[in-house]
Amino acid sequence: MILRVSVAIAGLAVVALGILLIPLPGPGWFIVIGGLAIWAVEFTWAKKLLNFTRRNVRAWTSWIGRQPLPLRSVIGVVGLIFVAAVVWASVKVSLDIDLITETRNVFGW
Template sequence: MILRITVAIAGLAVVALGILLIPLPGPGWFIVIGGLAIWAIEFTWAKKLLNFTRRNVRAWTSWIARQPWPLRLVVGAVGLVFVAFVVWASVKVSLDIDLIKETRDFFGW
């Protein structure tokens, strides 16, 4: 029982940290998956979710690898725009700073 409680608390802490880091550039999702792996030590539902995640990440990676480079470039650009939007929105909501406006002011645009 002590192991189960320890795993639950450790997994929760790692998942919570990962969720906090998702909007920032860095390994937020990787940390969430690490927390899920901790939970999978003791919880069947977490093991199933972890296997589902691994299977889909592998399928996505394999599919992307088979695509022509222009499509990979488009997918990468869309991903970059998405991450930029998440960073902008995070800074705007949490710090009330509009990075686009600040950049325009800085360069005099």
């Protein structure tokens, strides 16, 4: 029982940290999956969810690898735009700084 509770608490701490880091650039999702792996040591539902996640990440990676370079480039650009939007929104909400306005002011646009 002590092991089960310890695994539950450790997994919860890691997942919570990962969720807090998701909006920021960095390994937020990786940390969430790490917490899920900790839970999978003791909980069957977490093991099933972890296997499902691994299968789908591998399928997505394989599918991307089979696509022509122009499509992969478009997917990459869309990903970068998404990350930029998340960074902009995170800075705007947490620090009340509009990066677009600040950039315009720096360059005099």
